Amino acid sequence: MKKRPTILDVAKKAGVSKSTVSLVLQNSPSVKIATRDTVNEAIKDLGYVYNRSAAGLRGAASGLIGLIINDLRNPFFTEFAASAQMEFARKGYATVIANTDEDPDVQAQVIESMIEHGVSAFVISPTYGEDTSAFDRIQRANIPTMQVLRQTDKRTDLFPFASHNYAAGGVLATEHLIGLGCRKIAFVGGLENRPITLERMTGYSEVMAARGLQVTAFHDRPSRAFGREIALHIAAEHPGIDGAVCFSDLVALGMMSGFAEADIRTGEDIRIVGFDDIEESCLAYPGLSSVRCDTASFGKKAAEAMLAWIVDGTRPPDTQRYDVELIARQSSTGLKRP
Incomplete structure (x- = not known):
């Protein structure tokens, strides 16, 4: 730059x-x-930027990284933020972290404030919205910026993007359920037509189409409450569904609760696979099968990539995706009984 x-x-x-x-x-x-x-x-x-901190330092020398996250209430994003922050700290960089709560206006405000206070770089998991002015502001300020986990600005030549291979995860989850005998598999969660929803659903849709199986989707904000609601709806209105690939573990955990309430046995009457493999996946009962994205490792790698950019001038690739793996547990494989 x-x-x-x-x-x-x-x-x-x-x-x-x-x-x-x-x-x-x-x-x-x-x-x-x-x-x-x-x-x-x-x-x-x-495009001059006034540093209100009056430290007289800008660029990499300021040692301050802006880490902006769309939803820190979600343990998936919290784990990423914590991992990235720790890696920056190990290399001597302080991190200012902001939660935008999926609000584009808050995101724009936070970006402006961090620019004024002289951040060296941004790592942003952005909120969705049509307005690109916040990223335009970053461009004018000439601050190295990475988009992570979500891509909202198409200019990856300016704002490189790194994430997980969500489509491959959808394939793994769906093939796993089919291998266990499921044929009526639903995709549950995620706001319809959001890029992240489409990414996570793509692998599922492709596998179902290739096997000549019907695609069934239930969309809404990915939360435990929605998962429980849909489980009760499926129990009452779609009893033939025998498997579910969930947008996130939060949705899957909510579904497990809902099916228990409806006296339907997860892992036997219906098989469920989540996405993200948050810590609670292995602590729940039954254990939740999930597509592991290894977010902790990803956070470390994202921080390393940014430091290489601002310290050594080694710019990250325009787009980079990291491998995922399926962790099979009782929610899909079934409960072991004596």
Whole structure:
């Protein structure tokens, strides 16, 4: 990336002194309105960023990484954030972490604030939305930025993207259930037509079509509550369904609860596979089969890739996906009885 503009560059473009630019940045009333407008126009044209922390440090030397996560309440994203933060800490970098709660406006606000406080780089698991202005702002500030786990900006030449091979995970889960004798398999969870939903559902759909089996999907926000609700709905309205590939482990755990409530035995009457392999998957009873994404390892690798970029100038690939694996447990293989 090109060198970021300095306060001297702003002064030169506006035809004023450095001290005048400083006064404008500090909102001093002593600067005439016309001069203030000229300086602000130069700031906008150059994409100059004022560091409110007044540390006098920018770029990699600041040692501060902005880590922005779409949903820290979800243990999948929490594990990623913790792993990345620890790797940055091991290399001497501080991390400022923000949860956007799936709100594009909050994401834009957080990005603007972190830019003003002089972050060296961004690692962003973005929220969905049509507005790209937040990423445009990052581009103007010339801050190295990676998209992780989700891609919302198509400009991977500017904002490289790294994630898991979700489509392959869908294939593994569906073939596993078919191998256990399931034929009426549903895909459960995820907001319809969201890119992440389509990624996780692609492998399932391809395998079902190749086997001549019917694709059945139940979409909504992926949560335990939705999983329980759909399990009760399936028990009442779709008793023929004998398997489920879930968008996430949270959905799958909710389904297990719902089926227990309906007196349907998970692992025997219906077989379930989740996605993410969060810690609770192996602690639940029955144990939840899941597509393991090894998010802890992914967080470490994402941090390493970003550090290589800002320290050594080794830019990550435009797009990179990491392998996944299926962990089979009782929710699909069945309960072992004496």
